[in-house]
Amino acid sequence: MVNPNALRLTVTAETWPIAGQFTISRGAKTEAIVVVAELSDGRFRGRGECVPYSRYGESPAAVAAVLRQFASPVADGLTRIELQRAMPAGAARNALDCAFWDLEAKRTGQPVYSLARLPPPRPLITAYTISLGTPEAMARAAHDAAGRQLLKIKLGAEGDPARLAAIRAAAPEAELIVDANEGWNPDNLAGNLASCAQAGVTLIEQPLPADADEALRAVARPVPVCADESAHDRASLSALSGKYDAVNIKLDKTGGLTEALAMAEEARQRGLSTMAGCMVATSLSMAPAMLVAQTARVADLDGPLLLARDRAEGLVYEGSLVYPPLPALWG
Structure with missing residues (x-):
């Protein structure tokens, strides 16, 4: 039976144009490709964004595919803490981890800095x-x-x-x-x-x-x-x-x-x-x-x-x- 309260994970790749060209020692690019993970419980949503980096063997398609594989575990109740062990460090986990934090903030009405027991951020x-x-x-x-x-x-x-x-x-x-x-x-x-x-x-x-x-x-x-x-x-x-x-x-x-x-x-x-x-x-x-x-x-x-x-x-x-x-x- 489908759990009506299960979290739904949506994964989207987006392209954002760079103003001019961004150049480092490894090459130049004119656009930024990000992958966004969104968690929704039907009332609240939390988002996280990551940037797959080829220097670390990542690509937008591969990162999005990894995240989509976690749709079922998320629906089954995977938590942010459990995510740390279930997925290795890297861009994919970043997007989902930050989405969990954002969702918890929206659900509780508390800012993330409070949830993390940090002082209010300053400029x-x-x-x-x-x-x-x-x-x-x-x-x-x-x-x-x-x-x-x-x-x-x-x-x-x-x-x-x-x-x-x-x-x-x-x-x-x-x-x-x-x-x-x-x-x-x-x-x-x-x-x-x-x-x-x-x-x-x-x-x-x-x-x-x-x-x-x-x-x-x-x-x-x-x-x-x-x-x-x-x-x-x-x-x-x-x-x-x-x-x-x-x-x-x-x-x-x-x-x-x-x-x-x-x-x-x-x-x-x-x-x-x-x-x-x-x-x-x-x-x-x-x-x-x-x-x-x-x-x-x-x-x-x-x-x-x-x-x-x-x-x-x-x-x-x-x-x-x-x-x-x-x-x-x-x-």
């Missing part, structure tokens, strides 16, 4: 990303964004010192962080680190490939180095010791808010500072990450700013500030 300064390009193109983009307090510079190609110098000249007052997206190697690592220090960079994300980051143990780090592709969930934290000073926590890697909050706490206990990061996505992806970002050294939640348009009732961005979500969006 945060978010990084704004400058895509990889020629020194001249990146300097123009940095000049246009020079009024922002925190710029994230995509590097990871030959000639990065020249890019940094041009960007610093174009935005002399902005705090700079760098993301090499695994694009450096042991031979140019020390030189690129020195260039970052000279430019006043305050944090460097994932300079080396995840499978070749042992070289970080043997080199002086004049600027703190943050793990991204080398760190996914709590199980990956122990391997960071001696190589990294910080860790970028992204819900698409952790598999949702549940693990992300636990990972942030364990990272702090291990002496690692944290960064709350994102993929290029809509405000529905950023909303739960805002809770992780509250205790992070750096918030990098500019995904919607890189899109040609965002969801209705999306996050409010005011200069460098991003504001917590309204319940109509999530949580």
Whole structure:
């Protein structure tokens, strides 16, 4: 017999155009493809969004297929806590985990931060990303964004010192962080680190490939180095010791808010500072990450700013500030 109170899981892939082109060391794209999981009990609904990433062997079709396989377990009463064991960390679990949180908030009338026993979220300064390009193109983009307090510079190609110098000249007052997206190697690592220090960079994300980051143990780090592709969930934290000073926590890697909050706490206990990061996505992806970002050294939640348009009732961005979500969006 069909349970009339069973939760219904709906899975949808959506395409959102990017404003211009987003370029990193691994390539460029002009659209963001997200997968949305929606849970409904007939009265309330909860949503979660994820961004499948080919770097981790994910695709929108495969992630959507995995989620649809969980329609029956969800209807049979699968809980958010049980989900952590039933599905591995990654984009698919992120969408469903965040949908569970949102649904619980809608059902109880309590915001997610209260359900998670967290203080009310406050507006945060978010990084704004400058895509990889020629020194001249990146300097123009940095000049246009020079009024922002925190710029994230995509590097990871030959000639990065020249890019940094041009960007610093174009935005002399902005705090700079760098993301090499695994694009450096042991031979140019020390030189690129020195260039970052000279430019006043305050944090460097994932300079080396995840499978070749042992070289970080043997080199002086004049600027703190943050793990991204080398760190996914709590199980990956122990391997960071001696190589990294910080860790970028992204819900698409952790598999949702549940693990992300636990990972942030364990990272702090291990002496690692944290960064709350994102993929290029809509405000529905950023909303739960805002809770992780509250205790992070750096918030990098500019995904919607890189899109040609965002969801209705999306996050409010005011200069460098991003504001917590309204319940109509999530949580």
